[in-house]
Amino acid sequence: MKTAAILATLALAACSAPGPLAPGAADSLKIPARYDGSQPPVLRVATSLTGLFDDSALNATVRRALAQNPDLRGSFARMEEAGFNVRKTASALYPSVDANAAAGRSDNALTGERANYSASLDARWELDVWGRIRAGVSASAADQAAAAADYENARQSLAAQTMQAWFDLVGAEKRLALGNRRLASFSETKDLVQRRFELGTATFAESELARTDYENARADIRQLEDNRDRAARIVRSLTGDYPDANLSASSWSSLSRTVPAGVPSDLLISRPDIDAAYQRLRAADSRVTVAHRDLFPSFPLTASAGRSGSVLSDLGRSSFDSWSLLASMSAPLFDAGQRQAELGAAGKRAEQALASYQSIALAAFKEVEDALGTERLLREQETARQQALEAARSAESRTRRDYEAGIADLLSLLEAQRRVFTTED
Template identity: 30%
Template sequence: MKFPTPTLAPLLAALVLAGCATAPAIDTATLVTTPAAFKENATPLSTSAQWTQATPAEARDRGTWWRAFADPALDGLVERASLQNTSIAEAAARLAQARALLRNSESDRALQVGVGAGAARQAGAGTTNGSTPSTLLNANLNLSYEVDLFGKLARATDAASLDAQARAALLQSTRLLVQADVAQTYLSLRALDAERVLVRETLEAYRGTVQLTQARFRAGDVAELDVVRVQTEVAATESEALALDRRRAALEHALAVLVGDSASSFSLESADWRTALPVIPSGVPATVLTRRPDVAAAQSSLLAAQARVGVAQAAWFPSVSLTAAGGFASPELGDVFKWSARAWGIGALLSMPLLDGGRREAGVQAANAQLDGATAQYRGQVLTAFQEVEDQLSALRLLEQQSEAQGRAVASASRATVLSDSRYRNGLVSQLDLLDARRSELSNRRQALNVRSAQYQATVTLIRALGGGWDAAGKVGVGAAPQTLAANR
């Protein structure tokens, strides 16, 4: 049968207009231009280090970068956190949900098949016996398929796929963040252990001075004021030691939560701070930020928002569904599956909205607004990534210089304490001179520990800011040559 031309006119017009449903292109002028290198690379951190540029792979595992610190205790804690941390488990659940939504979207593009059976008892007009009740039994197979002429279903599937990619990247970002938090908390705890040892050593020195001063007081060489002064220093130093113990307990409890354990049952024994300090080499290209999982997630979200603009625009065009049904129907149960009781039908349904009170237009506007927001979010994520890397590169450069200066201060303060102690024992200087020298030495040694701790913290933060995934090249111990870190290929 040949249909008259006017019958196809609306469909042909819709096909012509289908090009209007194409999602708008993203304005690259609104995005961030990636520089060739970071500003802080103008001052090399290490003249012997070399850099290997990483291949962008946002969903790939970030690697065992924490092994560059050569600390078995840290390795064990990070591995426990990777398996038991609740934030990682939540991110994994959100990824599973996004993948389920993707499968749900893909099912809309597949052939729908169903079976059915029923029985109806009816009487009245339209029945074979008039007012006499009759029974109709049926069993059938139904098929339906929506023809995606305008790409609505395809764009919805693309958006769901990009959402799943974003969730996969966010899972990697969460895992990297937890690993970095574990490393920084552990390193802070080890720095406190070293500071506690230093304060207790100073406390023992003060107690020795108390004994010496009391002996000289009994001999009549010094006044009672000297004894009270030293006793004051002992009490104040004991208070500082207890404050450090309190801070360590809080860090230990925080570490327990990070590794997925109860604070009541978790403990980490005090140990010498022998963790290696890896050095991020100079010449870091800015393009490594493409490896950051949070940047990759923002990019996938941006592309998903772009696809959803096309989905909203496609709502203006008709939908075409093909249906088919076949089965059997009979008033007698024994005759239901006889060939004479067969029934079948095929059909095509075209539906096109005309007036909806502005609902579709509002949907397009909402999708465009979501795209604008995703674009701004992506730009902000990239700008934040550059800031974080530049912050840590500058911090490491300045901390290296500060460490050298602080080392000279510690050496001078230690020498001053030795000289003051010797002269005090020989009665050449007052007790105030000795106490001032010891206070100065303790203050400078604690400041040196703070600078060293800041170097570790900045190193971990920089590795996280660059996307993780670093492998240590060579064995490095405390006081060894700077370590070269290379990105995984």
């Protein structure tokens, strides 16, 4: 009867064995052969973000952030923690041995009061017949790989954030410099109108209008200085330093090499966030295997050897008083569906991991497509802006000469000035 029950358990477990989802994860994405806006790949590829720009100050700032950022140190600690978890899980593949010792006293009418001392070595080892423990080790190893990918993703994200913050600081300083040029230009116009007013060739209203633009430009300087200081503090906080504003970045960095778009399938192996999601899918698959193998019988081996005596020195004898060796089998017969429910839940967690992997991969593809499209549009926009700036400067120069000659009015000159600075900004 017991044999029949065990065979029924094995048959039920075998029938419910699920298949892994990770091997077909990439195929489910329906990846195109190339990006919509991609150009032919170039020969040289940047191996790190710090190799993209010929700017020693920027690269030093990124390296400082990678060395000192507290969030990145936390990510590194999580990666190391995952490594210890692998060791802990893998230890179940080997026997465990415990040493035990006890001492006590007893008293009865026949023997009287006596002391009792004992010492033993106890060993236990579960035979991994079905691969349940090995599947658990595989899950922990995939977790470790995911943590390592998370750490690499954190490094790349921090480097990108630091670069973006640096460029924001450069932009803030450029805008502050532009604001100072605007202030100087409106100051020159104010002085010009004031001289004309004193000569009687300009009205009081024109003088006040010129002074209004000058004072507005002076007020804007305070806001631009605050923006610049805030941008500097962001960089300082990313590098793990006290967030003061004692940092300067006044020039744009130039690309030292071209980064190719590649093909979409390359993204699956080059993006650490996608790799982390894939490793979590592998871990979920392995935990489905663990839950499935938990339906099968387990085969633990136990052994014990020890000695006892009424005198403590008896424990030092070279031979054991007693020993035991036991091989056993434990098979689940009835648990009200607990193990089957855990198997079903593990399968659904694997499906969630697959959906997360697909979502992260598609988001990454979208980021690349967006970047390629934006890059193309920005090149066209830059050309148009440069032409507009040349036209605005030409118009401002001509209008100033006309105003000094008495041909143009003040409003035309102020409008021409505003257009120059608006286009530059």
